[in-house]
Amino acid sequence: MRELSFRSLAEFLEERLGSHQFPINHGASSPRDLFDGCALHDELSKQLLRDIYKRNACRSLDDEVHRDQTEAALAEIRTGLLAAKSGMDVDKYNYVEDVCIAVKEFFQPRDEDTSVRNPQTPEYASAEIIDINRYRRRRMKWRA
Numbered sequence: 001m002r003e004l005s006f007r008s009l010a011e012f013l014e015e016r017l018g019s020h021q022f023p024i025n026h027g028a029s030s031p032r033d034l035f036d037g038c039a040l041h042d043e044l045s046k047q048l049l050r051d052i053y054k055r056n057a058c059r060s061l062d063d064e065v066h067r068d069q070t071e072a073a074l075a076e077i078r079t080g081l082l083a084a085k086s087g088m089d090v091d092k093y094n095y096v097e098d099v100c101i102a103v104k105e106f107f108q109p110r111d112e113d114t115s116v117r118n119p120q121t122p123e124y125a126s127a128e129i130i131d132i133n134r135y136r137r138r139r140m141k142w143r144a
Helices: 006-017 042-056 067-082 090-107
Strands: none
Touching: 006 042, 006 090, 042 067, 042 090, 067 090
16 A cells, blocks of 8 residues: 655656656655756646645645645646636646646555556557558649
């Protein structure tokens, strides 16, 4: 069973979303030195972790986090992005959606014997082969 500490959540997010999104300092002793460098969405990543930390009333990196409080913190940030007066940044919104999916996966109980399939991994069907010669005969008319 996975430990549900704030530190393990941060490390899980780094593992799932990449160190370019969550560059975690594994030797950190406080929230201030949790990041080891600059994330792609640096301010947003720091805000996400800071709000999760506060909402769960953590006092150290090894304190337990809870699903309800963590999801509430994410919901506030997500709502803030949607209600931004300057317009919604689609890239940041998609990033927060990816964080939400990873957090959901973090809190799902899992068996150690079976591997958990990522629910976002698409199932690909075999490709359809299209005869390109049929399309070569068409000529495109360019307008100046």
